[in-house]
Amino acid sequence: MSMIQGQDAVKKKLLTAIEKKRLPSSMLFLGPSGVGKQMMAWAVAQIFLCENPSSSQEACGQCGNCHRVALHQNENILFVEPRGTAIQVEQSRQMIEFFSSRLWGKARFIIINEAHRFNVQAANALLKVLEEPPPESYFILLAPTKAGVLPTIRSRTQVFPFGTLPKKTLQSLLQRTDWVIEAAHGRMDLAQTLLExxxxxxxxxxxxxxxxxxxxxxxxxxxxxxxxxxxxxxxxxxxxxxxxxxxxxxxxxxxxxxxxxxxxxxxxxxxxxxxxxxxxxxxxxxxxxxxxxxxxxxxxxxxxxxxxxxxxxxxxxxxxxx
Ligand SMILES: [Zn+2]
Structure with missing residues (x-):
C-alpha cells in the first residue's frame, strides 16, 4: 500500500476502515483510468491476505501470499473483467460460486474491472450476494464514473472516489518533467500512451x-x-x-x-x-x-x-x- 502514490485521501479512508475492522464488504472505486484504482484494490487484498503483516495497515511484501497477490495469481482473489463488450451472466454465476465455496484463507476478494459494463441480466444475478457477501468476503468494483454504473449495483456499494494524479506524482513515477506530464491530465495510462x-x-x-x-x-x-x-x-x-x-x-x-x-x-x-x-x-x-x-x-x-x-x-x- 505504501507503494501507491498520489491517492492519499482515499488511501487514508481505506486504511482507517481496515484498522477499525470496518471495511465495507462491497466497495466501488470510482475514477478515471490510469490513476491507480486497480493497484489499490490489489493492495487492499494484500493487506488482508499477508501471512506476516508488519502492521494492521501494511502487508510484508515478502510472504508467499504477498508474492502471489503481486503476480495477480492469488487463489483468494478472483479478478473479473468484461468478456467481449460486457460482464456476462455466466461470470456473475462464477462469482457467486467463488464466494459460496469454503473459505480457506483469512479473506477473499472479487475485483471487478470496468464494473460499468455489467449487462442487466448479469447485474441482477449478482445483486443478492453484492448486498450481503459471506463473512470475510469482499467485492471491489472499479469504474470511471458513477453515472455509468447500474443504479442497482451502485446502491449496494460504498463509493471511494479517486482523483487524477498530482503532477508531482506523475513526475516522480515517470522521472521526467516535460510536456508529457502536462498533457497526461494526471493519468498514468495516458502518459504512457503519449510516450509510446x-x-x-x-x-x-x-x-x-x-x-x-x-x-x-x-x-x-x-x-x-x-x-x-x-x-x-x-x-x-x-x-x-x-x-x-x-x-x-x-x-x-x-x-x-x-x-x-x-x-x-x-x-x-x-x-x-x-x-x-x-x-x-x-x-x-x-x-x-x-x-x-x-x-x-x-x-x-x-x-x-x-x-x-x-x-x-x-x-x-x-x-x-x-
Ligand atoms: Zn506478506
Missing part, C-alpha cells in the same frame, strides 16, 4: 512546420498522408492538434503564459505571429472535427484534405493582404 507515440507527435509537428513554411499546405498534408488513414494515428493527431492550438490561443491572449507543448516553443511563436485569433479558433475547431470524424468513421483523408484547402485559402488571402 513520441514519433507520431513529431510527425504532427512536422506537418505544422510545413504549414508555416510552404506556400501550399499540400506538403503539410503529404507529411501526414501516410498515417492519417490509420484511426489510431488520426485520433492521436487530433488530440495533439487540439492541445497545440489551445496553447497558441492562450499565448495570443496571455503572452508568456505556461503551455503544454513546452518543447515546441519556436513553432508556437510562429503560429502566434502568423495567424489571427479567429484563424486559430478555426484550426482548433477543425482538430475537434477531426476527432469526431474518427469516431464517426468518416474518411479522414478527405477530411484532412478539406481542412488543408481551408488553410490554403486563408494563407492566399494573407498574401494578397485581404
Amino acid at each position: 507515440k513520441e514519433e507520431w507527435r513529431q510527425v504532427v509537428f512536422g506537418a505544422l512546420q510545413e504549414l508555416l513554411k510552404t506556400t501550399s499546405p499540400r506538403k503539410a498534408y503529404a507529411a501526414l498522408e501516410e498515417n492519417i488513414r490509420d484511426s489510431e494515428f488520426a485520433l492521436f493527431a487530433a488530440q495533439v492538434l487540439q492541445l497545440f492550438f489551445r496553447d497558441v490561443f492562450l499565448r495570443k491572449r496571455v503572452p508568456g503564459c505556461s503551455v503544454i507543448h513546452k518543447d515546441q516553443e519556436s513553432l508556437l511563436q510562429a503560429f502566434v505571429q502568423t495567424f489571427s485569433i479567429e484563424d486559430i479558433l478555426t484550426f482548433f475547431q477543425q482538430a475537434i472535427n477531426l476527432e469526431k470524424a474518427v469516431h464517426s468513421h468518416w474518411d479522414k483523408g478527405l477530411f484532412m484534405d478539406q481542412w488543408l484547402h481551408q488553410i490554403e485559402d486563408l494563407r492566399t488571402h494573407q498574401r494578397e493582404g485581404v
Whole structure:
C-alpha cells in the first residue's frame, strides 16, 4: 500500500476502515483510468491476505501470499473483467460460486474491472450476494464514473472516489518533467500512451512546420498522408492538434503564459505571429472535427484534405493582404 502514490485521501479512508475492522464488504472505486484504482484494490487484498503483516495497515511484501497477490495469481482473489463488450451472466454465476465455496484463507476478494459494463441480466444475478457477501468476503468494483454504473449495483456499494494524479506524482513515477506530464491530465495510462507515440507527435509537428513554411499546405498534408488513414494515428493527431492550438490561443491572449507543448516553443511563436485569433479558433475547431470524424468513421483523408484547402485559402488571402 505504501507503494501507491498520489491517492492519499482515499488511501487514508481505506486504511482507517481496515484498522477499525470496518471495511465495507462491497466497495466501488470510482475514477478515471490510469490513476491507480486497480493497484489499490490489489493492495487492499494484500493487506488482508499477508501471512506476516508488519502492521494492521501494511502487508510484508515478502510472504508467499504477498508474492502471489503481486503476480495477480492469488487463489483468494478472483479478478473479473468484461468478456467481449460486457460482464456476462455466466461470470456473475462464477462469482457467486467463488464466494459460496469454503473459505480457506483469512479473506477473499472479487475485483471487478470496468464494473460499468455489467449487462442487466448479469447485474441482477449478482445483486443478492453484492448486498450481503459471506463473512470475510469482499467485492471491489472499479469504474470511471458513477453515472455509468447500474443504479442497482451502485446502491449496494460504498463509493471511494479517486482523483487524477498530482503532477508531482506523475513526475516522480515517470522521472521526467516535460510536456508529457502536462498533457497526461494526471493519468498514468495516458502518459504512457503519449510516450509510446513520441514519433507520431513529431510527425504532427512536422506537418505544422510545413504549414508555416510552404506556400501550399499540400506538403503539410503529404507529411501526414501516410498515417492519417490509420484511426489510431488520426485520433492521436487530433488530440495533439487540439492541445497545440489551445496553447497558441492562450499565448495570443496571455503572452508568456505556461503551455503544454513546452518543447515546441519556436513553432508556437510562429503560429502566434502568423495567424489571427479567429484563424486559430478555426484550426482548433477543425482538430475537434477531426476527432469526431474518427469516431464517426468518416474518411479522414478527405477530411484532412478539406481542412488543408481551408488553410490554403486563408494563407492566399494573407498574401494578397485581404
Ligand atoms: Zn506478506
